[in-house]
Amino acid sequence: MELTTAHPQPYDLVVEGGRLVTPDGVRAATLAVRAGRIAALLPPHTPTRAATRIQAAGRHVLPGLIDSHVHFRTPGLTHKEDWAHGSRAAAAGGVTTVIDMPNTRPPLHSTQAAHAKADLIKGTSLVDYRFHMGVAPHTLGELADLDPRVATSVKVFMAGHHTAPDVIHDPATLDRVFATAADRDLRVVLHAEDNTVFRLLDDYLGTPRTYRDYETHRPRSGALIAVARVLDLVRAHGTRAHILHVSSAEECDLLAAAHHAGLPVTFETTPHHLSFTHHDTRRTGARTRISPAIRTQADQDRLWHALTTGELATIGSDHAPHTIEEKTRPPADAPPGLPGVQELLPVVLTGLRRRLPDHPLDDLLTLIATACAARPAELFGLAARKGRIAPGHDADLVVLDTDATWCPTPDTIRSKCGWSAYEGWTLTGRPEITVRRGEIIFDHASGRFGSATGEWLDPAIP
Ligand code: NCD
Numbered sequence: 068m069e070l071t072t073a074h075p076q077p078y079d080l081v082v083e084g085g086r087l088v089t090p091d092g093v094r095a096a097t098l099a100v101r102a103g104r105i106a107a108l109l110p111p112h113t114p115t116r117a118a119t120r121i122q123a124a125g126r127h128v129l130p131g132l133i134d135s136h137v138h139f140r141t142p143g144l145t146h147k148e149d150w151a152h153g154s155r156a157a158a159a160g161g162v163t164t165v166i167d168m169p170n171t172r173p174p175l176h177s178t179q180a181a182h183a184k185a186d187l188i189k190g191t192s193l194v195d196y197r198f199h200m201g202v203a204p205h206t207l208g209e210l211a212d213l214d215p216r217v218a219t220s221v222k223v224f225m226a227g228h229h230t231a232p233d234v235i236h237d238p239a240t241l242d243r244v245f246a247t248a249a250d251r252d253l254r255v256v257l258h259a260e261d262n263t264v265f266r267l268l269d270d271y272l273g274t275p276r277t278y279r280d281y282e283t284h285r286p287r288s289g290a291l292i293a294v295a296r297v298l299d300l301v302r303a304h305g306t307r308a309h310i311l312h313v314s315s316a317e318e319c320d321l322l323a324a325a326h327h328a329g330l331p332v333t334f335e336t337t338p339h340h341l342s343f344t345h346h347d348t349r350r351t352g353a354r355t356r357i358s359p360a361i362r363t364q365a366d367q368d369r370l371w372h373a374l375t376t377g378e379l380a381t382i383g384s385d386h387a388p389h390t391i392e393e394k395t396r397p398p399a400d401a402p403p404g405l406p407g408v409q410e411l412l413p414v415v416l417t418g419l420r421r422r423l424p425d426h427p428l429d430d431l432l433t434l435i436a437t438a439c440a441a442r443p444a445e446l447f448g449l450a451a452r453k454g455r456i457a458p459g460h461d462a463d464l465v466v467l468d469t470d471a472t473w474c475p476t477p478d479t480i481r482s483k484c485g486w487s488a489y490e491g492w493t494l495t496g497r498p499e500i501t502v503r504r505g506e507i508i509f510d511h512a513s514g515r516f517g518s519a520t521g522e523w524l525d526p527a528i529p
């Protein structure tokens with residue numbers, strides 16, 4: 068970290084006394100903000116004048132998290148979640164930018180639909196946002212015409228489920244999507260599970276009678292077969308691909324090997340795949356029902372390993388709320404998905420500390436800043452202004468009390484769905500203050516949120 072010399076005063080905001088998690092290491096410094104950007108990183112105790120000061124003694128300051136996998140359900144599914152609630156959950160969790168998924172009603176399948184969606188969100192979001200474009204077999208033309216400022220990524224569901232009706236599984240169509248994406252320089256982000264495997268098993272096994280049957284109907288073979296198909300398409304077209312919510316040890320091995328072999332593939336896992344095992348279903352019913360399914364302890368262990376080795380590029384919350392009524396439907400009908408944008412940072416920090424008790428805390432926080440801010444910024448066209456604590460970057464920050472605990476309860480959950488799969492857990496590490504472009508958007512002590520002036524980010528504006 069270069070400690071720059073003091074800037075002409077005053078600043079809009081100064082964060083002092085904290086340990087900053089920067090790309091060049093974790094160190095004590097004073098962070099000064101002007102016009103929404105990080106203006107300077109100054110030696111500790113540098114005298115400054117500022118309109119607002121945050122005392123961060125005893126705290127770590129991380130880059131605001133970028134959650135590149137949320138379902139905020141606008142338009143059309145706002146009984147599950149809406150942007151006002153979802154963005155508050157994000158702010159309370161230290162997330163300052165989200166990238167939203169296209170499986171809404173109607174789905175996001177065109178440049179025009181993206182503008183309409185942005186109009187709906189404007190004035191309701193605390194955090195900044197981008198969209199992943201969606202695609203269905205009949206919307207390949209829209210994908211080919213996509214304005215690159217609207218999206219730099221396209222989401223493909225290779226297998227369907229309750230909230231994912233637009234599936235691309237036929238080989239010729241999938242091939243065209245990969246060719247179009249390569250041509251338009253789009254990154255393909257994939258729900259990689261195989262539709263044929265699931266159809267066959269559903270027909271063979273019949274209607275699920277218990278919540279645990281879900282995992283039998285959605286086995287790891289479905290995920291592995293889909294990932295292998297993706298690797299062939301990446302090899303054929305040179306398309307950049309990011310596999311979402313990786314759930315199994317075998318996928319980690321395969322994707323790490325493919326990356327090592329030079330293929331442009333990366334992968335994500337989720338806080339819930341890092342936290343639960345299939346045994347939890349006995350207790351949680353469909354609350355931990357998720358697509359792809361939660362698997363074994365050995366899979367969970369391999370996913371943590373992928374985080375600590377850097378094999379895994381990102382952790383996305385896959386914040387996918389459904390109402391309690393929906394989640395407590397009979398085994399055949401309860402939709403997969405659970406909220407997680409507010410839980411993301413505390414869950415990952417709690418798990419890392421439990422697994423690596425002898426590692427310096429600074430290193431664990433650096434892993435989080437990399438997987439939950441720097442890497443998503445790089446993958447999705449935001450690295451020029453987001454994802455790092457560095458002069459010139461947006462002043463997106465989370466002031467973290469690494470020792471404070473949080474036990475999620477319905478009254479502390481900000482998501483509209485009002486429940487968490489982590490009720491009953493004690494999470495260690497709590498965002499105290501969240502800052503988005505220099506503005507305090509969440510303050511734990513007062514319980515106050517800032518203004519809903521989050522912006523639709525344009526990657527063309529550095
Ligand atoms: C997500 C949803 O509900 O939108 N559900 C899920 O189980 N993950 C969709 C998805 O990401 O597949």
Ligand code: ZN
Pocket residue numbers: 258311312358359
């Ligand atoms: Zn998915």
Ligand code: ZN
Pocket residue numbers: 136138168385386387
């Ligand atoms: Zn998802």
